[in-house]
Amino acid sequence: MRRGLRGALLLLTLGPLLLGTGGVLLPALGVLPGVATAPGIEVGLGPLRAYLATPHALGALLTGLGVGGAATVLSLGLALLLAGALEGGARPARLVVLALPLLLAVPHVSLALGLGSALGPSGWLVRLASPWATGFERPPNWPETPVLGALPLVLGLVLKEAPFLLLAAAASLPLLDLPRQRLVTAGLGYAPVEAWWKVTVPRLLPYLRLPLLAVLVYGTTNVEMAAVLGPSTPPAAAVLLLDGFRDPDLAGRLAASAGTVVLTFGTLLLALPLLLGSRVAARLGRRWRLAGPGAGIVPATAPAGGTLAFLLLAFWALVLLLLVLWSFAGRWPFPALLPGTFDPRAWDAAGLLAPALASAGLSLAAAPAAVALALWEIETRLPGRAPPFWPYLPLVLPQLGFVPGVAVLLVRLNLDGSPVAVVLLHALLALPYAHLLLDQAGAGLDPRYALAARSLGHGPLATFWRVRLPLLRPAVVTALAVAFAVSCGLYLPTLLAGAGRIVTLPVEAVALGAGGDRRVAAALGLVLAVLPLLAFALAAFARRPAHDREGQPT
Amino acid sequence: MTGALVLEGVGLRQEGRVLLQGLDLAVAPGEAVALMGPSGSGKSTLLAHLAGMLPPAFRAEGRVRLGERVLDGVAPERRRLGLLFQDPLLFPHMDVAGNLAFALPRRHRGGARTRAVQDALAAVGLEGFGRRHPPSLSGGQRARAALVRALLAEPLALLLDEPFASLDRALRDETRALVLGRARAKGLPVLLVTHDEADAAAADRVLKPFA
Numbered sequence: 001m002r003r004g005l006r007g008a009l010l011l012l013t014l015g016p017l018l019l020g021t022g023g024v025l026l027p028a029l030g031v032l033p034g035v036a037t038a039p040g041i042e043v044g045l046g047p048l049r050a051y052l053a054t055p056h057a058l059g060a061l062l063t064g065l066g067v068g069g070a071a072t073v074l075s076l077g078l079a080l081l082l083a084g085a086l087e088g089g090a091r092p093a094r095l096v097v098l099a100l101p102l103l104l105a106v107p108h109v110s111l112a113l114g115l116g117s118a119l120g121p122s123g124w125l126v127r128l129a130s131p132w133a134t135g136f137e138r139p140p141n142w143p144e145t146p147v148l149g150a151l152p153l154v155l156g157l158v159l160k161e162a163p164f165l166l167l168a169a170a171a172s173l174p175l176l177d178l179p180r181q182r183l184v185t186a187g188l189g190y191a192p193v194e195a196w197w198k199v200t201v202p203r204l205l206p207y208l209r210l211p212l213l214a215v216l217v218y219g220t221t222n223v224e225m226a227a228v229l230g231p232s233t234p235p236a237a238a239v240l241l242l243d244g245f246r247d248p249d250l251a252g253r254l255a256a257s258a259g260t261v262v263l264t265f266g267t268l269l270l271a272l273p274l275l276l277g278s279r280v281a282a283r284l285g286r287r288w289r290l291a292g293p294g295a296g297i298v299p300a301t302a303p304a305g306g307t308l309a310f311l312l313l314a315f316w317a318l319v320l321l322l323l324v325l326w327s328f329a330g331r332w333p334f335p336a337l338l339p340g341t342f343d344p345r346a347w348d349a350a351g352l353l354a355p356a357l358a359s360a361g362l363s364l365a366a367a368p369a370a371v372a373l374a375l376w377e378i379e380t381r382l383p384g385r386a387p388p389f390w391p392y393l394p395l396v397l398p399q400l401g402f403v404p405g406v407a408v409l410l411v412r413l414n415l416d417g418s419p420v421a422v423v424l425l426h427a428l429l430a431l432p433y434a435h436l437l438l439d440q441a442g443a444g445l446d447p448r449y450a451l452a453a454r455s456l457g458h459g460p461l462a463t464f465w466r467v468r469l470p471l472l473r474p475a476v477v478t479a480l481a482v483a484f485a486v487s488c489g490l491y492l493p494t495l496l497a498g499a500g501r502i503v504t505l506p507v508e509a510v511a512l513g514a515g516g517d518r519r520v521a522a523a524l525g526l527v528l529a530v531l532p533l534l535a536f537a538l539a540a541f542a543r544r545p546a547h548d549r550e551g552q553p554t
Numbered sequence: 555m556t557g558a559l560v561l562e563g564v565g566l567r568q569e570g571r572v573l574l575q576g577l578d579l580a581v582a583p584g585e586a587v588a589l590m591g592p593s594g595s596g597k598s599t600l601l602a603h604l605a606g607m608l609p610p611a612f613r614a615e616g617r618v619r620l621g622e623r624v625l626d627g628v629a630p631e632r633r634r635l636g637l638l639f640q641d642p643l644l645f646p647h648m649d650v651a652g653n654l655a656f657a658l659p660r661r662h663r664g665g666a667r668t669r670a671v672q673d674a675l676a677a678v679g680l681e682g683f684g685r686r687h688p689p690s691l692s693g694g695q696r697a698r699a700a701l702v703r704a705l706l707a708e709p710l711a712l713l714l715d716e717p718f719a720s721l722d723r724a725l726r727d728e729t730r731a732l733v734l735g736r737a738r739a740k741g742l743p744v745l746l747v748t749h750d751e752a753d754a755a756a757a758d759r760v761l762k763p764f765a
Contacts, residue, residue: 382610448643451607454630455637456657456707466656470647 005380010390013373013428016406017393023405027257032250041251047258050251054244057259059146059234065266067150067236068220071157072274075215076208078158078308079165080201085305087200088193092309096166103163103316105532107489109506112156112228113513113525114319117326119152119229122334124322130335139334149231156229159315161215165208172207176200189293193302198289202282212274214395220267221260221398224491224506228513237263238400245404245496253404260400267398323529326522346519356527359504362419362494363487363531366426370483371476373427374434378442379464387439395432399492407496417501425493430483437482441475442468474543481539485532505531557621558582559711559743564616566596566603574600577616577763581711581743586734588746588757591764597747601713604745605637606630620710636709636742638717638733642700644688650675650699651684657707674702678732694725701733705740712737714746718753730756 026033030043041050051057085093096103118124122139130136178200185195226236234240237259244256273280288296326332330341377391406425410416449471453463469476491506498507509524559581566574573596581587591597603614607630618625625633644653654671662670675681678698688696697717704712717733718726734756737744746757754760 384609384611446641446643448639448641449645451602451605451630452637452639452643453645453656454607455605455633455635455709456703457631457634457659458656459629459631467645471645473647 002380002382005376009373009376009380012424013431014390014393016409016425016428017397017402019409020402020405021397023408024257024260024401025405027254028261029258030254032254041254047254048262050255051244051259051262054240054255054259056234056240060237060240061259061263061266063146063150063231063234064220064226064237064263065270067153067157067226067230068216068218068267069270071154071161071219072212072216072270074154074158075161075165076212078162078312079169080197081301081305082162082166082309082312083169083305084193084196084201085302085309087196088191088302088305090302090306090309092306092313095313096163096309097170099313099316100163100167101536102533103160104167105485105536106316106320106529107485107506107532108156108160108222109224109228109489109491109509109513110323110525110529111160111316111319112225113509113521114321114323115152115156115159115315116228116513117322117518117522118315118318119155124318124337127335127337136335144231144233146231146234149233150236153226153229153231153236155315156225157215157219159312159319160225161219162312165211165215168208168211169204172204173200175207176203191294191299194293194298197298197301202285202289205281209275210392210396213271216271216274217267217396217398220270221263221400223400224510227510241400242492245407257404260398260404264398264401320526320529323522323526326519327526329519329522343519346517346523351520352523352527355503355505355508355524356531358502359488359506359528359531362423362426362502362504363484365419365423366430366487367480367483367535369423369427370430370434370487371438371479373431374438374479375469375472375476377435378439379468383447387435391435392432394429399429403492403496406493407499410497411499416497417499419502422494422497422502425497426487426490427483429490429493430486433486434479434483437479438472438475441472445471477539477542481532481535484535488528488531488535557619557623557710559745560619561604562617562619564600564603564618565614566599567613568596568599568611572765573612574764579761579763581745583741583743584738585759586737586744586746586757587759587761588748588754589764590749590754590760590762591747592749595764597749597764598715601637601715601745601747604713605635606633634708634710636704636707636712638700638704638712638714640716640719642688642696644691644696644699644703646688649685649687650680650691653688653699654684654703654706657703659708670706674706675699678702693721694729697721697725697729698732701729701736705736709742711743711745714744714748716748716750716753717746719748719750727752 028047030041030046041047082093082096086097116123120126121142126134126136126139134140181199182192182195185199186192190198221238223238223242226239230236230239241256241259241263244252244259247253247256325339327346328342328344329339330343332339374391377388381387403425407416410418410421415421445468449467450463453467454460458466489506491510494502494504495507498504505524505528509521509528512521512524561577561579564574564577565572579587589597589600599608599612602608603612604618604625606625606628608614620634644650645656648656651671654674655667658667658670671684672681675684678701680695680698680702683691683695683699688699691699714733718730721729730753734744746753748754
């Protein structure tokens, strides 16, 4: 019974991941199961040569890897600075913690759209300095350079991933027993900020490996942010590769598969120093750490972290504000800071309602599915066993590396554009978050409750439904909201597996954001940001324990 | 009528470490037997094994009977063993009456269910506490609610895992007398694991079988 249930679960989760990965790996070697051969491309290194022959192939790879690597390092640095400032009691850092649910809930695409209208030659920041400081009466005609052109994308990633790493750090800190450590370090003469950098950070880094890997993989391979914020010559690799995957010509798909494999290997190479980095840093930092208390620049990191926290929040506020302004803007000439006229045209329901409903419906189905998959794993695991790693695979496998394969498979099965398939794919990608939350809650639940229920005459199923599930309710509610938010933000799976028939908010917003109607894109981005926030608010309400809401009868 | 709880050559080991070996024991109906041992010696594990939920890290041997019925391999919910732990483990998401009704077998229906729960509460001095949630009860009240919950499931034997250890001295004696008195009145065999000498003194027999 237990074996059968686990087998079915593995089939449902690992099946699509493995088949999808195979569906990218085999074409990368020129093998297309079911199709004889692709014209003009030889089996073996043919697809790789074809990829390298496409314009900007190498430049795109370097851009993608550079952006992802830089964003990861900067996000980690910022998260550690913020947390250190928090240790030192800096006020703006505490504001970031308060705003954290908001920063985590707003999807990447919404952030990218808002940030896009803040940066760039005609962006709000240039307007802010024009013409009084810059002399620009019209948007400057800046030539695009590879490094400068990639900066908006790096900034966008950092704004989104630093809060994520801050959350991951906050989740790991209880394991380190900081209150007692603080007593020890304070007794030895270390100020809180110094103790943070010299004692806590080296202990913390090993716990951040998985989240860091997820941030890196997302940074190098995501399409949705790169399409909106990324440079155009050369584009980030993921954008170029997606074009290849959507090429009706088989040769284009083979080349894109090979390019994806190269991008993935490049990401792995970048990940190596990251995974070993904590050990290297410990070795290099040893002398500094053991030089005794009260040294050097360390105390300055607290105000620096505070300033950066302020900047982070300012950027986020600007992003959300610009989404609102652009969605209502009529005429908005350069260099005005506010629209000259307001026009609700972008909110014309016909254009927004369909993608909003598609997003809400899809994610409303995917969130319970993700929670069900997570509970399925947790409740069928033998008691006392360590949690498996495979539920976290969707977090560290690049979507570009398996989603196109899944899409091809769905076409073969005549299931492309089927809502059930897209819901399952969304659930799979939200599974890591749901599993993490529920596994922690499940581990914290006294196993003797189940023992008591069984000895009172209830079978395993009744024990799950009537005792374990209600006791896990707060975690289930949180997991539902988080899975909903994750699903709302997904772009690539909906685009490819939806086969153009399922058009959600991010799909439509990215299409318009990359050179379409900026006003409608802003409205779409805003609705997309509001959906997960609604879910979080609902969850906060539903999480309160039942007997609090009913009052306390006497 | 209930039979004796019989252990025949029961042993426990954890990854090769022997916790218990060749325990032969028959607890007669109405009798209370205390098994003593320091914490970590495998007392709770033995009870988990008897209840049918041995953690996978352990191996058990021997045979367990309740009257003529062999319990080995029987699902925990069909063994009809009442369990009481050091903590009352009332389900925090149900009120007290809900906890009791959860234990009451299905053949009690409708009004009879409510009445059975009310009577059970009244029998241990908890009239009017049905709608209260477990966290709002005192330690002694919770212990009594846990006792009637276990008894409502109509067990054929009671297994007690240091059930009085979390109570203070005076309450402990009172609750112990209540639990053992009820078990004796119903003619249930009682197996009690403890490291409290006073618990042992209240039992009919004391064994120290743990390695």
